[in-house]
Amino acid sequence: MRALFYQIAFDAARARHHHQATEVEVTTSSRTQATVDRARAEGAAGERKRVGAILTCEAAEGREKQARTLALKTDMTPEQAAKVLEASPKAQGGQSIEERANGEAEIGASFSSDPSLGSHTDRAWQKAVAGG
Numbered sequence: 001m002r003a004l005f006y007q008i009a010f011d012a013a014r015a016r017h018h019h020q021a022t023e024v025e026v027t028t029s030s031r032t033q034a035t036v037d038r039a040r041a042e043g044a045a046g047e048r049k050r051v052g053a054i055l056t057c058e059a060a061e062g063r064e065k066q067a068r069t070l071a072l073k074t075d076m077t078p079e080q081a082a083k084v085l086e087a088s089p090k091a092q093g094g095q096s097i098e099e100r101a102n103g104e105a106e107i108g109a110s111f112s113s114d115p116s117l118g119s120h121t122d123r124a125w126q127k128a129v130a131g132g
Helices: 004-056 063-074 078-087 095-099 116-130
Strands: none
Touching: 004 063, 004 078, 063 078
16 A cells, blocks of 8 residues: 555656656747747848848949849958959940840841841841940
C-alpha cells in the first residue's frame, strides 16, 4: 500500500514539474519568436533605407545601373556607394535601336523592284550599326 502511495505522489510531482517546464518553454518560445520577428522587421527597414539612400543619392544621377548594383548586390553603406559612384563615369546617353530606327525603312530582305529602296535600306543599316 505504501508503495502505491509513493508511486501516486511521484507521478503527481512529475506531472507538476512537466507542466511547469512546458509553461516555461512556451513562454520562452513566444518571447524568442517575438524577438526574432522584431529583429527581422528592424533589419528589413534598415535595408530598405540603405537601398533607398544609394538609389536616390546625388551621385547616382546618370549612373542608375551602377547604383542599383551597389544597392542590391553589395553590403556597402550609402556613403561608400556614393564615393564609388562619384569616381565612376556617367552612363553614355544614346538612342536605343528602336529610337534610331524610328521613321526609317524596316531593315531586311526586300523583294521590291524599286531600286531606290536599296539605298534607303543601306542608310538604315549604317545608321543602326553606327549608333546614330
